Amino acid sequence: LHQDVHSFPTRRSSDLASAGSRALRLLRRAVLALVLLALLATGVLWHLNYNDGVDVDAAEPMAADAAVLARGAYLARAGNCLACHTARGGVPAAGGKPIATPFGTLYAGNLTPDPDTGIGRWSAAAFWRALHHGRSADGRLLYPAFPYTHTTLLTRADSDALFAYFRSLPSTRTQVPAHELRWPYSTQAALAVWRALYFRPGDAPADNVHADPQRRGAYLVHAVAHCSACHAPRDRLGGADWQRLDGGLMPAQGWYAPSLTAPHEAGLGQWPVEDIVQLLKTGHSARGHASGPMAEVVFHGTQYLNDADLRAMAGYLKTLSPATPPPAATPAAVPATRLAQAGEKLYGQHCASCHGEQGEGVPGAYPALAGNRAVTMPHTQNLLQVMLHGGFGPATAGRPRPYGMPPFTLTLNDTEIAAVISHIRNAWGQQAPEVTPLEVLQMRQASSSSLRP
Numbered sequence: 001l002h003q004d005v006h007s008f009p010t011r012r013s014s015d016l017a018s019a020g021s022r023a024l025r026l027l028r029r030a031v032l033a034l035v036l037l038a039l040l041a042t043g044v045l046w047h048l049n050y051n052d053g054v055d056v057d058a059a060e061p062m063a064a065d066a067a068v069l070a071r072g073a074y075l076a077r078a079g080n081c082l083a084c085h086t087a088r089g090g091v092p093a094a095g096g097k098p099i100a101t102p103f104g105t106l107y108a109g110n111l112t113p114d115p116d117t118g119i120g121r122w123s124a125a126a127f128w129r130a131l132h133h134g135r136s137a138d139g140r141l142l143y144p145a146f147p148y149t150h151t152t153l154l155t156r157a158d159s160d161a162l163f164a165y166f167r168s169l170p171s172t173r174t175q176v177p178a179h180e181l182r183w184p185y186s187t188q189a190a191l192a193v194w195r196a197l198y199f200r201p202g203d204a205p206a207d208n209v210h211a212d213p214q215r216r217g218a219y220l221v222h223a224v225a226h227c228s229a230c231h232a233p234r235d236r237l238g239g240a241d242w243q244r245l246d247g248g249l250m251p252a253q254g255w256y257a258p259s260l261t262a263p264h265e266a267g268l269g270q271w272p273v274e275d276i277v278q279l280l281k282t283g284h285s286a287r288g289h290a291s292g293p294m295a296e297v298v299f300h301g302t303q304y305l306n307d308a309d310l311r312a313m314a315g316y317l318k319t320l321s322p323a324t325p326p327p328a329a330t331p332a333a334v335p336a337t338r339l340a341q342a343g344e345k346l347y348g349q350h351c352a353s354c355h356g357e358q359g360e361g362v363p364g365a366y367p368a369l370a371g372n373r374a375v376t377m378p379h380t381q382n383l384l385q386v387m388l389h390g391g392f393g394p395a396t397a398g399r400p401r402p403y404g405m406p407p408f409t410l411t412l413n414d415t416e417i418a419a420v421i422s423h424i425r426n427a428w429g430q431q432a433p434e435v436t437p438l439e440v441l442q443m444r445q446a447s448s449s450s451l452r453p
Contacts, residue, residue, distance in 0.1 A: 052133040056126035056137060064167070069161075072162045077305075078220065078309070080300045085108045087108075092169070096108065100251075103185040104186070105181070106181070108176070110174045112172040113169065114174070118171065118172070122163075124160050128159045130148065131148055131159050132152050133152070134149075144195075144199070149226075150222060150228070152201050153205065154224070158224075198240070213315055214319075221245075225313070230248070231246070231247060232244045232245060232248055238251060245259065247260070247265055249379075249381070250293060256377075256379040256381040257294075258373075258377060258379070260321065261321050263322060266288075268314070269320070276313075277310045277311055277314050280303075281298075282394075282398035283295055283393045283396055284364075284399055284402065289393050291382070291391055295393050295394040296394070299396065303397065342419040343418075346412070346419055346420045346423075347424065350411070350412070354366040355367070358370060358428055370427070375432070376432040378432075378433070391405055415440075422434035422435050
């Protein structure tokens with residue numbers, strides 16, 4: 001007994017040492033597992049982001065004849081390249097334009113052939129890698145404000161034509177400012193993770209993609225005009241299924257790009273092809289007109305497309321929405337609220353002279369508000385933008401002097417603007433949720449920064 005009592009502390013110390021040793025071994029194994037997992041994740045990220053196999057130093061003779069240059073200029077117009085890569089008052093394609101995103105501000109690159117600040121030292125293969133894999137000539141991962149999520153679907157011939165066109169522009173030295181992104185979005189590691197989640201290089205189509213009008217239309221919509229950059233719904237990280245055109249809020253712009261598949265938003269299944277072509281070519285048709293960011297797309301891009309390409313795009317867009325939507329139930333009459341009643345009086349004072357007492361509009365000048373999908377959509381951001389800041393349709397060759405909408409941001413207060421919008425959303429047989437003064441105030445605050453010089 002005396003021996004057992006005296007040996008108890010020794011056994012206890014031995015047990016504690018054994019337990020500590022086991023815990024240390026478990027900790028080492030856990031650390032080793034984490035290290036191996038980190039190495040595996042790093043390997044996967046490297047494979048997904050850097051293993052593109054493009055030799056950017058390969059010598060590739062380019063036939064930059066007149067036809068190639070003309071094709072490149074045409075594609076640059078169709079893709080609206082200069083709208084992003086030209087700063088206000090700057091040289092076309094020389095970059096430096098700030099692009100606001102929810103994660104900070106990016107600055108568009110210089111696409112002129114300046115050897116130090118532009119693409120003067122780039123090869124055609126490096127340009128192809130940027131468009132197809134989203135990597136710069138120096139190997140850096142590019143931010144997806146540059147739409148490689150869409151240009152990855154371009155043919156190599158079209159990539160080379162674009163490169164030849166930009167190389168033909170006057171060389172302009174423009175030192176583009178560094179991006180101003182919040183951490184961790186400013187890191188290449190975060191960008192690599194984003195790309196692993198949302199980007200896979202596309203299978204570039206064969207050069208005969210234009211032989212079939214349906215394939216040609218899809219190619220123009222998705223690869224060249226990259227319509228889903230605006231019309232695809234995005235998540236909080238800015239990711240999306242880039243083949244979708246179901247509508248989405250445009251990051252940091254305060255506009256909603258309506259669904260091109262839903263008949264009650266901007267689905268085109270019921271539109272004749274001629275009306276779609278007219279809208280893309282002039283910004284106006286008998287069934288609708290372009291405003292906001294879409295007006296810029298028409299002004300800088302689609303008005304310059306040839307009729308064959310416009311018809312191909314129109315034919316493809318028609319297939320995305322049912323030609324005959326299900327019949328809508330006749331809504332029961334609902335008494336007008338006090339807000340809508342106040343809006344009716346304001347509408348008569350400020351709006352009826354252009355849009356008509358019954359919201360019928362003026363053909364060829366002012367759009368009808370009665371039966372207008374843009375008025376009754378669940379998303380009201382576009383109505384708020386137009387009421388607050390007004391705007392004009394695009395000035396095009398087919399419509400050089402479009403009619404405009406005056407801004408009411410200084411004429412009407414938040415409650416009055418909410419009243420007018422609530423009235424037109426519930427007048428003439430229409431029934432849609434009202435807009436509150438708080439929503440108007442929030443839009444004022446959200447859009448105020450974009451109005452500063």
